[in-house]
Amino acid sequence: MTSEANPILPGPLSLIAELTHRCPLHCLYCSNPIEMQRASDELSTEDWTRVFQQAAKLGVLHLHLTGGEPLVRKDLPELIRAGREAGLYVNMITSGVGMTEQCLATLVDAGLEHLQLSFQDLEEESANHIAGTRSHAIKLALVPILKKFHLAFTVNLVVHRMNLDRLEDFIALAEDLGPDRLEIAHVQYYGWALKNRALLMPTEEQVHRALPIVEAARERLKGRIHLESVFPDYFGSFPKACVGGWGRQMMLIDPVGQAMPCHSAAVIPGLTFDNVRQHDLRWIWRDSAAFQRFRGDSWMSDTCLACPRKERDLGGCRCQAFMLTGDAEAIDPVCTYSPHHGLLQTLRTSTPEVLPIWRG
Amino acid sequence: MEMSSTPTFAPGCRLHPTQEVMLVPEGTLKLTGPSRDILLRVDGQRTVTEIADDLLQGYPETNTDEIRNDILDLLARLEQRGVLRTTQLPTPNDLRS
Ligand code: SF4
Ligand code: SF4
Numbered sequence: 130m131t132s133e134a135n136p137i138l139p140g141p142l143s144l145i146a147e148l149t150h151r152c153p154l155h156c157l158y159c160s161n162p163i164e165m166q167r168a169s170d171e172l173s174t175e176d177w178t179r180v181f182q183q184a185a186k187l188g189v190l191h192l193h194l195t196g197g198e199p200l201v202r203k204d205l206p207e208l209i210r211a212g213r214e215a216g217l218y219v220n221m222i223t224s225g226v227g228m229t230e231q232c233l234a235t236l237v238d239a240g241l242e243h244l245q246l247s248f249q250d251l252e253e254e255s256a257n258h259i260a261g262t263r264s265h266a267i268k269l270a271l272v273p274i275l276k277k278f279h280l281a282f283t284v285n286l287v288v289h290r291m292n293l294d295r296l297e298d299f300i301a302l303a304e305d306l307g308p309d310r311l312e313i314a315h316v317q318y319y320g321w322a323l324k325n326r327a328l329l330m331p332t333e334e335q336v337h338r339a340l341p342i343v344e345a346a347r348e349r350l351k352g353r354i355h356l357e358s359v360f361p362d363y364f365g366s367f368p369k370a371c372v373g374g375w376g377r378q379m380m381l382i383d384p385v386g387q388a389m390p391c392h393s394a395a396v397i398p399g400l401t402f403d404n405v406r407q408h409d410l411r412w413i414w415r416d417s418a419a420f421q422r423f424r425g426d427s428w429m430s431d432t433c434l435a436c437p438r439k440e441r442d443l444g445g446c447r448c449q450a451f452m453l454t455g456d457a458e459a460i461d462p463v464c465t466y467s468p469h470h471g472l473l474q475t476l477r478t479s480t481p482e483v484l485p486i487w488r489g
Numbered sequence: 490m491e492m493s494s495t496p497t498f499a500p501g502c503r504l505h506p507t508q509e510v511m512l513v514p515e516g517t518l519k520l521t522g523p524s525r526d527i528l529l530r531v532d533g534q535r536t537v538t539e540i541a542d543d544l545l546q547g548y549p550e551t552n553t554d555e556i557r558n559d560i561l562d563l564l565a566r567l568e569q570r571g572v573l574r575t576t577q578l579p580t581p582n583d584l585r586s
Binding site for chain 2: 355
């Protein structure tokens with residue numbers, strides 16, 4: 130497809146800027162690619178500033194600064210200011226490691242509007258086990274500092290097989306911290322996390338026990354803490370539209386400037402990513418082969434083409450289809466109509482004896 | 490939220506400078522009808538009554554009670570959603586006691 134065939138393609142709503150792959154933590158569930166980008170190849174302040182301006186013109190509303198650990202970038206305040214000046218809403222996802230009150234004051238002054246702090250577990254020992262470093266105490270100490278600032282604050286609870294049975298205590302801890310928002314997210318099995326999938330993936334029974342706990346908490350916290358939860362679609366019968374549909378709502382830029390339709394797109398063989406160093410964001414959004422690859426329905430299997438749900442799920446997640454079946458055009462195996470749906474059944478019930486693998 | 494409450498935006502929540510949306514952490518809320526006009530008057534100073542009076546200026550014939558209730562309803566829903574907060578300013582009675 131060329132841009133002429135695509136005259137009214139709506140622009141993306143959010144831009145995920147992976148500022149760096151450098152990070153002081155070594156999480157079991159890290160979704161960063163296993164081959165990380167070198168610090169010396171990272172985009173410069175000027176590159177990012179140009180990208181933010183182009184993004185705003187393309188219709189992007191939210192900018193999510195992430196990593197690795199964004200705090201590793203010495204120019205973080207400048208990047209935040211550049212995002213705000215371009216007219217974007219600026220959110221940052223951090224491990225909190227390396228944050229001080231003075232540093233936070235600089236970031237808020239630069240225009241940071243929302244900060245997300247993720248917790249690996251509620252107990253020091255197991256949290257550090259998961260994050261592979263001593264970060265839990267650092268995060269807890271950061272919370273009272275965060276509250277001194279005019280800043281939206283989200284606690285992100287990352288749940289998985291090893292902590293899902295203690296979800297109630299987990300939520301209580303988060304409640305004591307008093308964030309504006311609480312997000313309960315399941316580990317996504319990309320990048321490093323895929324290596325630890327057997328260890329991290331909850332059982333179906335665990336997920337079913339967790340759902341009413343989440344609902345009860347949502348009711349109880351109403352008006353005080355806004356709760357959002359994303360449960361794994363491994364347990365559904367039908368897939369979700371991945372990232373709102375391939376090339377439909379979001380764009381991710383990695384530390385060296387490659388533009389991707391989602392954070393795990395690189396697992397799909399044969400996709401090449403255009404770089405913001407060479408191209409304008411508008412051109413990339415409309416014409417880059419990687420963004421065009423799964424737009425529309427021409428790539429879909431006959432089963433999906435004939436299915437009324439295709440408008441809603443757009444055929445499901447391409448990366449998941451590839452990782453589980455080896456074919457990126459296959460029906461997402463989460464779907465009952467997939468010939469590979471049985472694979473999911475096996476994954477859901479198995480209780481393998483495995484040792485965790487931390488990234489170095 | 491009551492007519493005497495003073496609503497203010499929660500941290501990380503603001504009106505888009507031009508579009509009919511509220512920007513909130515992680516997303517946007519579409520605004521319909523007069524919502525944007527109402528929210529433009531939320532400044533942490535005015536009470537719900539004052540916001541309504543301001544909006545109703547120049548429309549003396551309209552059913553003001555109904556509109557007041559609609560405004561309160563919208564603001565209360567946004568409070569539930571975590572987008573607005575209220576500060577109850579002390580009344581003259583509180584100050585006396
Ligand atoms: S998952 Fe852990 S190691 Fe990976 S980027 Fe996030 S905090 Fe760093
Ligand atoms: S057959 Fe295809 S379109 Fe239909 S529900 Fe399954 S994945 Fe979605």
